[in-house]
Amino acid sequence: MVATTRGANSPRKLKFSDKIITKGLTTDALVKRMKTLHSELASIDQDNVDTNTLQGVRKELISTTILLHKDKGVRALAACCIADLLRLYAPDAPYTAPELKDIFQFFFRQLSTGLRGPDAPYYNEYFYLLESLASIKSIVLVCDIPAADELLCTIFRNVFDLVPMGLPKNVEMFMAEILVALIDECASLPSEVLEILLAQFLPARTRTDSPAYRLSIGVCTRTADKLQRHVAQYFGDLLLQHTPDDQTSMPAEDVEELRTAHELVQRLAQAVAPLLLNVVPQLEEELRVTDQTIRSIATQTLGAIFGDSNGAKLARTYPSTWAQWLLRRNDRVAAVRVIFVECAKDIVSRHAELKGDMEEALKGKFMDPDDKVRAAVCKLFSQIDYEAALHHVTKSQLEELAGRCLDRKPVVRHEAFNSIGRLYSLAYPEIENNDLAAVPQFSWIPGKLIEAAAMPETRDEAEKCISEFVLPMPTKSEDVVSWTERLLLVMKYLNPGHVTSLLALANLKSPRPSVFERFIQCCVDFNVCVANKRYIIQVNIHCQGGTIDKNEEEITKNLNHAIKVVTSQSADASKLADDLRTFAKLNESRLYKLLKTCVDPQTDLKALIKCTSEFHRRVEQASSGILETMSWVLRRASLHIVNQSSIPTLVKKLKLSDQPNTESQSLVGMGGDEGKYYPLISRSLLTELNPSELIKALADEKHPRLVQCCTQALAAVVRTDNSLAPTEKRTTDRLVKIAQCDSPKQAKFALRALSYCKDGADLCAKVVKNIASTLPKAKGDTLVAHIAALAEAAKACPEAFEDKSNVITTYLDEMLTDDADEEWVEDNQLNAIGKAKLLALKVMHNRCLAHVNSDAALDVSQPVFKLLFAILEHGGAVNPSIDYDSRIKARLRLQAAVSLLKMSSAETYGNVVLKNLIMLAVTLQDTSFRSGKSEKELATGSLHRCAGSQSAKLRVQHFDMLFIRLLHLLAHHPDFTVTTEGLQDMAKYIEFYLDIVATAENISLQFHLALKAKTVRDADSHVFSEISKKEYLPEENLQWLSSAGKPIRSPTSKSRKTGDDKDKAPRKRKATASGRTNGTTKKARRPKKTNTWREQSADEESDEDLTSESDEDQDNVKTQHHANTTSTREERRLRRSRGGEELEPKQDSEQSGEEEGSGEEESGRESGRESDGETEEEVDQGGDKDKSVGVARKKRRMRGPRLTHRKRRASRPSKP
Template sequence: MDIDETMNTQSSELIDSQMETEEPSVLEFSQSLIGTPKAIKAGELQTLLKALHEQLKDLDQNVDKDSLKTVTQELIHKQIMKSPNKTVKALAACCIADIIRLHAPNCPYTLNELKNIFKFFVDQLSYFGKNTPDFPYHFYLLENLQSVKTFLLLSEIDNAEDVVFPMVAEFFDVTAKATLPRNVELCMTDVLIQIIEDVNILGQEMTELILEQFDRFDKGSKNPAYLMTLDICYACAGSLQRRVCQYFSDILLSVSSTSSDQSDDLDEVKKAHHLMRKVNTVTPDLLLNAMPLLQEEMKVDHMSIRQLATETLGEMFAEESSNVAEKYPNIWKTWLGRRNDKAQSLRVKWLEACVDIYKHHPESVPELIECFKEKFTDPDDKVRATACKIMRDIGIENDSASMDKDLVELVGARAKDKKNVVRVEAMATIGTIYNNCYQRIMANDRVVIEKVGWIPDLVLSCLYLGDLSVQANIESILQKYIFPENDNDAERTERLVVVVDSLKEKQRIAFLALLQKQKLFNENMLTYVEMCENHMDNNDVSEHDATKADEFMKYLAARFADKARTFNALRSFLSRENDKDIKLLRNAIDLNRTYKQVYAAMNKLLANLNDDQSAIVDIFQSILYRACPLILNKSNIAHLLKMTKTGKGRRANATTQRSIVAQKILSDMSTVYPSMYANNLKDIISEIMSDNDSTADEGLQLLAEISKASVGEMKFQNNLVERLTAYVSDGSVEQATHAATALAAMDNAELVLAEAVADWSDDFYLNSPALLNRLASFAQIALYTPSLIHPHIASLIQFVEEDLLNAKTKEINNPNDEWSSYEELPEQSRQKLTAVRLLVNYLTACKDLTEPEEFVVGKIFAILWKLMDITCESAITDKTNAAEASHLRLGATQSIVKLTEFTRYTSELTVPKFEKLSVALQDSCYYVRQEFAETLMKGLQSGQIHSRYYTLLFICAHEPELSLLRQVKSFVQKRLSVMEVKQGESSVVDSSLVRLIHLLAHHPDFTEAVDDLNDFGLYFRFFISCVATPDNVSYLYHIVQQIKISKDMVDESLSKNSYVLSDLACLLIKTKCNDASWPLNAFGGRVSLQSRLYHTLPAGVVQAETIKKNYLPKEFLTKFEEERKHKSGEKRSRSNVSVGNKKVKV
């Protein structure tokens, strides 16, 4: 073959730049390399080849080609190329490489010969990495082929990849062992680049081999095979792109185009995606043509494929050095659209993928934020929870300037989500944000305060949801993020003040309520600790004691959402009988321990539990967060007292404001945890004895609260008693109240104050300038030392009833408003209200005493019942203060409810009088209705008032203020949700329907007129909407039916009213069952009605007639059915319109 004809295309690349035009050199090698008839011995042949090699490597291309002819052909003789001697072959390969070099740009071999030569070269190059003395020859060969670019000749050979692939594979394998010199690795890399880039040899196997290296090694690996792969990809990106795309296309499209869920197919796709991610991290250009494949995958019906593509692209976009989003804007847009994918799991994965994108690519943040905002209202709770969680992960608070307040507020809104999993994540996120921003808030950074300073307020507002799981979550967030662990008492106290200062009034009330609940739970846990200690000491626990212990633990567990787990945790700890841990629990909840001591005991206890009872650790953490004095601790007091003095005497600024807040916290602490002040009593008394009025006022308030908690125990020195007495005599109303409280609650108050009380009682006349002070002081003395009031009670009652309450308080406003705050009332109105409080406090204090005589009790109750009849209408007519009338009505009603809960006074609440209390819930003044409803709800929730008062709440059915109506309904429903009602039994709320019917039967507005019955039906509709469920509706229907076979025990002549209302209630219950598709089955249990309300009629004809007869007027029934048909027709019409207009989402 004429080499000029076949190799001209390669001439430009094979020309030696050092070729000279001098006289050609000649190969001076005359020996033959081929033996005849036998081959030359290996040793001798080696010598010859070495000599030849030494000459050839020194020759340049200006050699006489004729002098090369003999060796050119002899070197490819089978005696040499198939010699068993490795050194012979290695030398021969070097010589052949030089022959090709010297003949460039022509080739002295035919294509077939050349193909065999390259196979021969490949075979020799496979010895790298093996322990052989021929390494220098192998390296010479490699370097020669690389520098001369001999592999370009492969372009003329058929199936060249088959020839060269073993060498490529060997190169990767041997370099992976990391045993070769760096120059060898570089030569190999260059050879492979030549093969791919210049010769265009890049088949499927070669592509897979290159991509395989990304699977073998991770980003950052120093392995030579990985580094060689990277060099090849960087140098040959253009050549590789199409092949790489084809590789991934074959895998991805074959699966994504089907709906197959076979694990083998999916595993292959997952591997391909994993590989794409790894390639993208180092050589993203390689995926130029493959990226659209991922875009298409995000659109397929196969959910697993869509999710995989979304995750893969998310990881690619998130790469710190990535510009994928910028480079492929359409793919980015498609990826953003996956946030609304129909698959919930994919939406979750999309959100999780956003975290690193947000962190690494600020240019994408605005788009992401808008997408996040949508996800907080996603229909799936897991998506909403994840949206909240990733806000914590991305650290949106790190840059306060760019922090999106709307985004933080949206997270905050999820703290009131209907699903607990969302609430937990939302609160953890906003808690984390607040904690991370606190130092900037502390530094008074207005931007940060405006954007996140409201977070504690929001957290505490969630208490109004009334959900047990929410309360536990709030307590956890407060301890972890709002008031995190900090041994520095001064810093912790300052943080407490900053947080409380940020609260609105409603949330400050909630915060105080939470602390009061924690104090009560703390007391319960002390009882539990004593129970644990007794259990350890008693080896033989009686069945009665075991049952009692179980009941108490159930009572504690009922305060948590997961009652069963909490009960089991408490019982498990009790059974553990570990005296060290019981002692740790006692120390952790001890109010007289410092913050450090409490935290140390708590953490040690949790660590001990984690060692052998890890299953109860999270439950006990919730228990301890509630029981341990951590938010308020005795360690705070000294620093709070210091802060109250710091801001005084200065102009209004942040320090002054914090001083005011510190004083409020001290006041709250004295109410909730008065025992914590034991070590600070000396300082408080010093403040009272000082001449600084404001300081003395604060001290008086604290001393009063401490005294309340230790009635009859405090012993005061004479100078303090004198100072307190002076405050009662000559101080302001507030000073007199606090001073009287401290004096009345001290040890030996009866002897010390007897003379002073007698002197003060002389001021009880209408024009006395000290009347309000005396009434306020006596109200406190009556509560804490009623024996001092006994001698004066008759004259006090006479003065209040005949003089004070009969005094006309002129209207001061025009118009004469029905309500104003207590502070805005005229002094005479405040005197009346304080006088009523005095009488009520006296009865409260005497509830367990023999005094006063019954006529005194009756007289005071008569005053209260009479006050309920004072109306705003009569006040306006008489031109007296209408707001005073409202306050008196409200105060009297609340006082009656309170007093009649005491055993001594229960007889004062007859059935008619109980029903009269309902009038307050239909008062003309909204504030009276609202305040009384609040009183009932608080009392029912805390268990301080009888369950009979649930009945009164349903009188709110006609409440014109929707907010109050919703509040009452929400309260009833939440109370029902936490009541434990055994199977087949009814709740106290269910049974209140009987009281409601009796109350309405005696209502002065009741008639059998159609319109009146419609009005009264609203009470039952409201009751049913609050109480009725598929589980209790049969019981409700049954007890209402029972009324029809009974007679009214209060007024038998009104029995028919009850029958009418019974039929009305039954009709509405059946209507509800029909509308809601509830079954109305016969109730199988036995029911007895309250004997004070109804008595069952004798069995017989009368009973049969009443139960059979429908007492509802025919006119009412006709109108009721017409309205039902009309509403049913309207409903069907709306339904048809809705179906006609319904849009189908494709």
């Protein structure tokens, strides 16, 4: 047996033998004894202690003398000693339950008051106490105390009150250990403890730097399994408590508490998602309830949960909840749908794996019936970043977004423009770097914005979007090169139509002085007038009807007119007018000067940036309410997209435009011809390039586009100001050479520039002479360029052309009569001989226009008219005996019609064209679609230009009178036949005319014109021929259409009808009665099936009216009733003016049918008529009555086809 050393494994006994509680013991002595005791207890190992030796200090330490001692040190040391005793006695407790309750309350009182920071007194002792509770887990003894819920709540409150004190991290760790141990060991967690924990997740406390928030996250994460059931029960009780009955609404207080609870769920989902294992299904059930408030709150909460960083994982964990949430996109309440869309932002931005579901969910929201939903889905895209837009959003979604720029609601358009423009601005750096993913995804956006700018309702917002996001002005003037390069890069991805529209938005086509410059001058004059008036009042000078008053009235009138013209360009004219008047009354001369500088085309980019910035600042200081309007004025008036500062960069880029795949190629679409659109800008080309550099540019044969640009710019400049025309011989010699080159555009503009030079006539004559001598030998592009130069010479310098006119016209006539085998191709692919023939016609009409004011105008134009009408008459062939190719003939028909249209703009030639107007008009319906389309486009543009040159009064008077021309054209249309099908085709034209022109105010005038037209016949047909019969069918169709329930639009402006419209009717000649009865006449004029067709049309329209749900139906009925009433009054007025003469009845289809069967009744009413006579006599052979008719005819005279007036015999006997 092995001997053991005596006392080697015996438990250690406490050596401390002093009394802690002794009468007369001072505090210092007590503190000293307590420290000695604490040191010895701390050194004893838990597994090797004789607890019997601890009995004395165990009882003394919990005495009230110690626990309630006034000295803080005594209490702190006592707490440490008691904690050591709990460690040494573990796992058994050395105290009873009531004593333990007092001890733990004592512990946390000491911690709450003493653990304030490392600098606090006895901080080490308090830290020791906290560490002992956390590491030894003696804190779990609290759970063994009966009715310990209150103590648990106290501990949790004390801990979360203490943790925000900025304590070290290890203190937070010990506190977390204590709370975790309490939650794990307690049998039932008090609800107040759970509320204390969850309160740390409320929005006001959820700061990442908050120690309490970090502590709560740590505790909940480690005890999630234990807390899941309690959290689910907590929210379930809360939701059940605030769920309203079916018949009652939720009080505001309950709504607020419900929102707070759901916000708490959101925070828990972000921080401790495992806690919501049983809460998410409860939210899913809320999505199905009937109460809108609960559905809205649940939709917003789940949207935030799925939009969090771990939302994709939650969507996979709860697939049914995810699917049910997606169904809220079609909720019956728009507010819920808006919440759904707003919550989709974070999901789209963060979760690429949910891209498919979200694309499908948002697809239909762009067309949602509620504008708030559409606005919300458009706004969503303004809140995502570039990477999300590139990888998480499809191009089809962006196209849907761009489509909302044309939405009927302004709020939706605003959000759509802001979103699509912002996305392009974010993507531009990547597009500039030619990123393969960014270019197809975003490069098309400027084109859509330009298309939106073409619509009057959206132009203002589209312009704003383009100026802010697509082509913004640089913040520094040094960025002029990058500014211009950005324009070229944008244009690189535009089609030619978009490029043209963009240059129009750049204000390059605005005439000078512009309306904005006139407005600025009116503002200056107005304020000068006001200042003068104030001065006169101050010096007590009263002008009685003097000059001052007249000037003031005139200036005010001019200002109002300028404002009216400016506001006509905006959709919101009333607000714009008010703001402009406010601006005019500011009396800030500096503002007017800045605005004038901004709109000046000679202002460079540096000055424009400076003036624009100062202008905005001063306007905001003077009147912030008009800042938006004045920004609109700057966009419409200034050259903020391209100006003279851009030209040096453009010229450099033109040298690179022949290289493929560069942004310089966009100049090909731009044409390199700013001079074409705005000559004043091109003037900077002469200032930026000195003469030697200009000559060098013109002589640069390696870069033909540069030569063309410089030549065109020079032509535009000298055309505006001929003082800038070149005078150096080397420059003119180079232009002479270019005018004879093989490039049509270079030749054209070079000759134009030469015509404005000092010796322009001689230089042009030299070019014409050289071309005339080489013209017969010229082939291909050279021939085309020569004829282009001759066409320009005929217009710009006719005297030089006339020297060789015989030689040139002879050759051109021969060339036009030659056949060509080439087929129709696009203009840029048209072969040389085709281009030459077309340019030949242009040469001829240019020559005629040059002689329009001379005495020889008709002599010069007669062979040209003969040639042009022959081309139209023979279908495009000059000589019908030659077999032309049909497509070449179509091109010749088109050019002949264009030439006639241009010549008709001159009054001298207009009368000649009107004689064959039918032949020219039917070209609009040419069998070749291209020919008719181009002709129609050019006709529309020419009519607009012609209308602009006429006075407003004249345009108003003759607008409605075009109807007579339309009826005459329909009657003479070569495809018109007196059949049911023919009438149906003809009615479409009249319906189209009524839809455009007819209003509630002028429908009676149209009806009157139809009645008057029925009293005339062709002057060239003196018998009642087939053409004469056709003359009446369009009028009768109009009478039926205008009274058969066709909707009449409300007038958008003042009526165009004037009091003397009836005196502007086409010239007519009266004729004697034909002797036929009215019924017979109607049968001869209209086929029998006409009534059936009209009845079917009326039935169809009636069915449409019955099925229509438009809110305007009642308005249309009222308007139609007004039109019919007005027409009846018109008939009565005409009867009275004729002295009792009966008008031809205006009836609908059924009444017309009755009249056809009642010829005897018609004969009775018009007893003077014969039943079988068909001859008509000219009333010019009559007596006195004819004189009054002649006077009336003289008043009504106007140019047009010669018509005759068929006289109806009056009911009273005529004079012998």
